[in-house]
Amino acid sequence: MSIGRTQWAIAEGYIPGWGHGPAPQMISHEAVCILNAGEAEANIEITIYYEDRDPAGPYRFKIAPRRSSHLRFNNFENPEKIPMDTPFSSVITSNVPIVVQHTRLDSRQSENALISTIAFPGNQ
Amino acid sequence: MSIGRTQWAIAEGYIPGWGHGPAPQMISHEAVCILNAGEAEANIEITIYYEDRDPAGPYRFKIAPRRSSHLRFNNFENPEKIPMDTPFSSVITSNVPIVVQHTRLDSRQSENALISTIAFPGNQ
Amino acid sequence: MSIGRTQWAIAEGYIPGWGHGPAPQMISHEAVCILNAGEAEANIEITIYYEDRDPAGPYRFKIAPRRSSHLRFNNFENPEKIPMDTPFSSVITSNVPIVVQHTRLDSRQSENALISTIAFPGNQ
Amino acid sequence: MSIGRTQWAIAEGYIPGWGHGPAPQMISHEAVCILNAGEAEANIEITIYYEDRDPAGPYRFKIAPRRSSHLRFNNFENPEKIPMDTPFSSVITSNVPIVVQHTRLDSRQSENALISTIAFPGNQ
Numbered sequence: 434m435s436i437g438r439t440q441w442a443i444a445e446g447y448i449p450g451w452g453h454g455p456a457p458q459m460i461s462h463e464a465v466c467i468l469n470a471g472e473a474e475a476n477i478e479i480t481i482y483y484e485d486r487d488p489a490g491p492y493r494f495k496i497a498p499r500r501s502s503h504l505r506f507n508n509f510e511n512p513e514k515i516p517m518d519t520p521f522s523s524v525i526t527s528n529v530p531i532v533v534q535h536t537r538l539d540s541r542q543s544e545n546a547l548i549s550t551i552a553f554p555g556n557q
Numbered sequence: 558m559s560i561g562r563t564q565w566a567i568a569e570g571y572i573p574g575w576g577h578g579p580a581p582q583m584i585s586h587e588a589v590c591i592l593n594a595g596e597a598e599a600n601i602e603i604t605i606y607y608e609d610r611d612p613a614g615p616y617r618f619k620i621a622p623r624r625s626s627h628l629r630f631n632n633f634e635n636p637e638k639i640p641m642d643t644p645f646s647s648v649i650t651s652n653v654p655i656v657v658q659h660t661r662l663d664s665r666q667s668e669n670a671l672i673s674t675i676a677f678p679g680n681q
Numbered sequence: 682m683s684i685g686r687t688q689w690a691i692a693e694g695y696i697p698g699w700g701h702g703p704a705p706q707m708i709s710h711e712a713v714c715i716l717n718a719g720e721a722e723a724n725i726e727i728t729i730y731y732e733d734r735d736p737a738g739p740y741r742f743k744i745a746p747r748r749s750s751h752l753r754f755n756n757f758e759n760p761e762k763i764p765m766d767t768p769f770s771s772v773i774t775s776n777v778p779i780v781v782q783h784t785r786l787d788s789r790q791s792e793n794a795l796i797s798t799i800a801f802p803g804n805q
Numbered sequence: 806m807s808i809g810r811t812q813w814a815i816a817e818g819y820i821p822g823w824g825h826g827p828a829p830q831m832i833s834h835e836a837v838c839i840l841n842a843g844e845a846e847a848n849i850e851i852t853i854y855y856e857d858r859d860p861a862g863p864y865r866f867k868i869a870p871r872r873s874s875h876l877r878f879n880n881f882e883n884p885e886k887i888p889m890d891t892p893f894s895s896v897i898t899s900n901v902p903i904v905v906q907h908t909r910l911d912s913r914q915s916e917n918a919l920i921s922t923i924a925f926p927g928n929q
Contacts, residue, residue, distance in 0.1 A: 434604070436566045436648060436679045442808045444873070444906035445838040445921055466569040468606055468646035480806070482840055482873040501568070501606040501646035522840035522873035522904070524808060532646070532677045534568035535921070549569055549659070550674045550798065550922045553904045555808045558728070558772060560690050560803045590693040592730055592770035625692070625730040625770035656770070656801045658692035673693055673783070674798045674922065682852070682896060684814050684927045714817040716854055716894035749816070749854040749894035780894070780925045782816035797817055797907070798922045 435471045437530035440555030443523045445535065446481070448507055450518035463506040465525065465552075468532040469496040475527045481506075481515060482522040489513055496531070503536075525552065559595045561654035564679030567647045569659065570605070572631055574642035587630040589649065589676075592656040593620040599651045605630075605639060606646040613637055620655070627660075649676065683719045685778035688803030691771045693783065694729070696755055698766035711754040713773065713800075716780040717744040723775045729754075729763060730770040737761055744779070751784075773800065807843045809902035812927030815895045817907065818853070820879055822890035835878040837897065837924075840904040841868040847899045853878075853887060854894040861885055868903070875908075897924065 448463045469475040475498075478491035492509050496502045506515050506523075515521065525533050533552040572587045593599040599622075602615035616633050620626045630639050630647075639645065649657050657676040696711045717723040723746075726739035740757050744750045754763050754771075763769065773781050781800040820835045841847040847870075850863035864881050868874045878887050878895075887893065897905050905924040 434648060436564055437677070440808055442840055442842065442904040444840040444904045444923075445875070445908050446873070447875075466644070466646065468566055468568040468648070470566065470604075470606060470646075470648055480842075482842060482871060484873055484875070488871050499606060499612050501570070501608050501644060503569070503571075503608070503644040520838070520873060520875040522838065522842075524806060524840070524842055532566040532568045534674065534677075536569050537921075549661070550906065551568075551677050553809070553906075553923050553926070554677070560688055560772060561801070590768070590770065592690055592692040592772070594690065594728075594730060594770075594772055623730060623736050625694070625732050625768060627693070627695075627732070627768040656690040656692045658798065658801075660693050673785070675692075675801050678801070684812055684896060685925070714892070714894065716814055716816040716896070718814065718852075718854060718894075718896055747854060747860050749818070749856050749892060751817070751819075751856070751892040780814040780816045782922065782925075784817050797909070799816075799925050802925070 435530055437468070437470070437532040438554040439527050439530055441525040441533040441552040442555065443535045443552045446506065446521035446523055447519070447537070448515060448517045462537070464503055464536045465506065465523070466501070466503045466534045466536060467496060468501050469498060469529065470532070471529050472498050473529050474498055475529050475531055477531070478526045480524045482524070484520055559654055561592070561594070561656040562678040563651050563654055565649040565657040565676040566679065567659045567676045570630065570645035570647055571643070571661070572639060572641045586661070588627055588660045589630065589647070590625070590627045590658040590660060591620060592625050593622060593653065594656070595653050596622050597653050598622060599653050599655055601655070602650045604648045606648070608644055683778055685716070685718070685780040686802040687775050687778055689773040689781040689800040690803065691783045691800045694754065694769035694771055695767070695785070696763060696765045710785070712751055712784045713754065713771070714749070714751045714782045714784060715744060716749050717746060717777065719777050720746050721777050722746060723777050723779055725779070726774050728772045730772070732768055807902055809840070809842070809904040810926040811899050811902055813897040813905040813924040814927065815907045815924045818878065818893035818895055819891070819909070820887060820889045834909070836875055836908045837878065837895070838873070838875045838906040838908060839868060840873050841870060841901065843901050844870050845901050846870055847901050847903055849903070850898045852896045854896070856892055
């Protein structure tokens with residue numbers, strides 16, 4: 434089955450600067466959920482855009498055919514960490530169609546808050 | 558009235574591993590809300606994609622004409638249960654146009670958190 | 682300025698059965714936010730779809746040119762009230778292009794939870 | 806890289822009338838997150854639509870090439886402040902393609918609540 438696009442954008446991005454609750458589920462995190470429903474491996478590149486410096490990346494990931502992947506921006510390491518408490522946006526590209534959704538769990542206060550939205554699909 | 562598409566995807570999926578509050582309203586749940594606004598019965602098939610195993614499904618549902626259906630992934634039984642505390646994605650297909658929206662109620666902490674987003678509509 | 686579509690759907694719909702906090706802001710509510718950015722009055726019709734009965738409506742509203750309107754499903758009266766604690770979906774049509782977004786404030790527990798998503802735009 | 810549209814709308818808009826928690830992160834706010842992934846400066850105009858008065862604006866912003874910008878409606882000053890506890894909608898236009906997402910942090914009760922959704926992209 435094939436569904437999706439090869440270019441996506443998430444205009445909102447922010448890793449809360451603190452959190453509490455049992456790890457790893459309740460740690461504050463910013464995630465990008467990606468579905469590769471197709472029959473070929475997806476080669477993903479994610480570029481991070483900041484307010485006052487040049488973009489960082491691309492961060493590279495592979496997703497096997499017919500697999501889901503929930504990536505936490507908190508864990509991005511290469512080429513560099515994404516700073517906490519800093520606004521950013523991201524662009525996600527792939528060699529095959531994928532579907533992208535953005536989710537945040539914010540546990541800075543004693544109860545967690547959640548957001549999620551489908552990302553913006555490009556024309557490709 | 559006809560509105561919608563016959564193929565949808567939800568990249569985010571996760572059934573919280575615990576919860577509290579009065580049942581059934583406040584039990585942690587992951588739901589897919591489907592509208593069949595048309596004049597024909599909808600035959601729905603849902604496939605679940607995981608991070609590290611082959612997809613499960615299809616889970617089959619019928620929705621009568623001019624009806625809404627709010628399905629909880631928690632309650633999917635056939636061909637198998639969806640494990641809790643496990644990331645997944647889903648693809649929803651129908652023989653007639655439908656509209657699909659994703660909602661989670663997370664009551665793992667003492668106050669509930671909610672997310673909702675329209676699913677991604679395929680080209681069909 | 683003209684932006685939007687003349688047909689929209691919201692697959693999720695649910696008026697929480699209780700709530701607490703100061704009225705009117707913190708009363709649990711399910712809302713449809715509509716923008717009429719154009720130069721002509723919008724004649725809106727909203728139909729409510731249920732899980733186990735025929736649809737209700739249309740509920741009719743007028744929105745003046747270049748105006749926003751945040752309608753609470755809780756307050757719909759004619760032709761009938763929408764029951765609380767009951768899943769539904771809605772279809773919103775207009776004679777001129779509008780933009781539609783869905784929001785819920787759920788204050789059933791001591792802290793409020795919020796969801797919001799752009800509605801699904803039809804082809805018209 | 807180019808992604809986005811030059812016209813967007815957010816039908817929901819509301820600046821909570823109060824809040825609590827450490828500033829500036831936990832102050833109740835309504836934000837529009839904008840990505841300009843292209844190679845040219847973006848000239849942004851935002852118009853605010855109200856329920857019972859003429860629109861206000863345009864509010865003007867510039868976003869440098871390859872930059873993200875998270876703007877808080879709370880901070881809009883020119884031509885006028887946006888009142889708190891008042892429903893509104895917004896239309897965002899740009900001379901170059903951008904991506905727009907809407908986010909609210911509501912800290913009126915002791916724990917914060919969050920919403921986020923991609924805005925509605927116009928045809929341009």
